Structures are given as structure tokens and as C-alpha cells.
Amino acid sequence: MTTAIDQDRLSETFGALANSTRRAILARLADGAATVNELAEPFEMTLPAISKHIKVLERAGLVRRGQRAQYRPCALDATPLAEVATWAEQYRPVWEARFDRMDDYLTQLQQRKTGPR
Amino acid sequence: MTDQSGYPDAVIIERSFDAPVDLIWQMWTDPEHFKAWYGPDGATIPVAKMDVHIGGTRLVCMEMQTPDGPTQMWFTGEYREVVENERLVYTESMSDANGNVVSPSDPGMPAGHPSTTEIRVELEDVGGRTKMVLTHAGVPADSPGAAGWAMALDKLAAHVDAYSDR
Numbered sequence: 311m312t313t314a315i316d317q318d319r320l321s322e323t324f325g326a327l328a329n330s331t332r333r334a335i336l337a338r339l340a341d342g343a344a345t346v347n348e349l350a351e352p353f354e355m356t357l358p359a360i361s362k363h364i365k366v367l368e369r370a371g372l373v374r375r376g377q378r379a380q381y382r383p384c385a386l387d388a389t390p391l392a393e394v395a396t397w398a399e400q401y402r403p404v405w406e407a408r409f410d411r412m413d414d415y416l417t418q419l420q421q422r423k424t425g426p427r
Numbered sequence: 428m429t430d431q432s433g434y435p436d437a438v439i440i441e442r443s444f445d446a447p448v449d450l451i452w453q454m455w456t457d458p459e460h461f462k463a464w465y466g467p468d469g470a471t472i473p474v475a476k477m478d479v480h481i482g483g484t485r486l487v488c489m490e491m492q493t494p495d496g497p498t499q500m501w502f503t504g505e506y507r508e509v510v511e512n513e514r515l516v517y518t519e520s521m522s523d524a525n526g527n528v529v530s531p532s533d534p535g536m537p538a539g540h541p542s543t544t545e546i547r548v549e550l551e552d553v554g555g556r557t558k559m560v561l562t563h564a565g566v567p568a569d570s571p572g573a574a575g576w577a578m579a580l581d582k583l584a585a586h587v588d589a590y591s592d593r
Contacts, residue, residue, distance in 0.1 A: 398564070401438045405440050405561060405563065407468065409440070409442050409464075409559075411463075411464040415460075415463045419450070
């Protein structure tokens with residue numbers, strides 16, 4: 311089972327990714343760091359609107375901002391994505407253990423009624 | 428990362444049980460049977476309410492012993508597909524004891540994040556034994572975000588892999 315903290319973090323990652331503009335920004339950053347101006351270029355959006363999307367990505371830990379001068383280039387941080395990739399797989403051992411118990415329980419049940427079958 | 432389940436992010440487990448298919452069906456749909464196996468080790472299932480028909484709701488309580496005393500977790504959901512001895516699909520969300528869904532904080536959260544998951548159980552009789560396929564999906568296949576997910580996750584898979592190798 312995942313912890314509550316992990317779940318909050320995951321929700322934030324999924325929330326950040328559930329937007330096509332933000333996914334496009336991430337795809338662009340996958341090719342290398344970029345300034346907000348560069349990121350805004352392909353979109354018909356104002357700079358403040360793009361900045362808002364970048365802030366969401368920053369909060370989710372998907373984007374880091376450099377400290378250099380006023381450009382503060384954005385860079386991709388894939389750490390939360392690795393957590394998304396393993397989200398479903400975290401449930402595998404939980405289910406496997408449940409089905410082991412189901413197996414044991416079925417054996418008990420069927421032994422109990424060994425009479426007429 | 429897109430698998431044969433049709434879901435963008437899912438775990439799939441196939442198991443075979445030495446029991447007839449109707450008994451395996453009861454494992455999932457009869458609360459008394461369900462309670463016997465569902466709880467993780469060290470946990471019990473004090474409550475399991477199941478209204479097993481399409482649109483019917485379920486409410487399950489899991490109680491765990493922790494150093495601070497017993498902790499209860501509640502889960503609610505809705506049955507989406509019910510084909511006796513063949514196929515069961517239901518959703519699952521964390522909730523309170525009254526079945527009110529507890530949302531993971533952010534009120535501006537768009538649809539498609541995994542506060543609701545979907546569980547699919549498929550059963551098949553194989554000469555008196557039962558083959559069972561479980562699919563537990565983080566993003567329900569018909570949610571608005573699902574298609575976008577598959578694309579986004581595929582595209583970013585390479586970066587995830589690169590990170591995992593570090």
C-alpha cells in the first residue's frame with residue numbers, strides 16, 4: 311500500500327499532467343532547458359498564462375527553475391514521472407498477497423464440505 | 428507503457444484457482460467470503476456492504492492495527508459491469524464511513540487523476556478450475572483524461588526509464 315504522502319504527491323503529478331499545454335511544455339523541455347519566452351512561443355497564450363502553467367509544473371516537482379539572472383531557464387525533472395510509472399505496479403504485491411489468502415481460504419472451505427460434492 | 432488492458436496505467440494479474448467459477452464469483456460478491464481474504468496481513472474487514480448490480484454501490488472498511496491503535500480506512504465505489512460468474516467491474520475511491528468520497532486535497536484537480544481507480548475481474552471455467560484475470564487501473568478507461576494519458580505517458584516513458592537507471 312502506498313502512504314498518504316505518496317498519494318498526495320501522485321495526485322499533484324497527475325493533476326499537473328492532465329493538461330495538454332503542460333504536457334507540451336514538458337515535451338519541449340525533454341529536448342533541453344528553455345526560458346519562459348521560448349516555452350511560450352508555440353502557444354497562443356500570454357506570458358502570464360504560460361507562467362501559471364509552469365508554476366503548476368514546478369509545484370508538482372516536474373520543472374526546476376534556474377537561478378541565473380532574469381531568464382531563469384526551466385528544466386525537466388523526471389523524478390515524479392518515475393513515481394507515476396510505478397503507481398500501478400505498487401499494487402501488484404498487495405493483490406498477490408490477497409490471492410494467496412484467497413487460495414488458502416478456498417482450500418479450507420472445500421475441505422469443510424468433503425462430504426457430498 | 429500502454430498495456431493490453433487498454434488502460435494507460437494498470438496492473439494485471441492472472442491466477443488459477445482449484446475451485447469452480449461460481450465459488451470464485453462468491454469470493455468477490457458475498458461479503459462474508461470477501462472479508463475472509465481481502466484484508467492485507469494484520470488487517471481485518473469489519474464492514475463490507477455490496478449492492479452487486481450495475482450502478483449499485485459498495486462500501487468496505489479496512490481496519491489495521493498500528494502502534495497508535497487501530498486505524499480504519501474506508502473505500503466506496505460503484506459497480507459498472509456485473510455478469511455473474513464471468514465479469515465484475517467496479518470503481519474504488521477512498522471515503523469516509525458514510526461513503527462520501529474523500530478527495531485528495533486539491534479542489535482545482537482536473538478529471539483523470541487517480542483518486543478513483545477501477546478494478547476488473549474476469550473469470551473463466553477451465554475444466555472445473557477457474558482462471559481469473561484481475562486488472563486494477565489507476566485511470567478509468569472512460570475518464571476524459573485517459574486518451575491523453577496514454578500519449579503523455581508513452582512520450583515521457585523514455586525519460587522515466589533514464590531516471591530509473593540512475
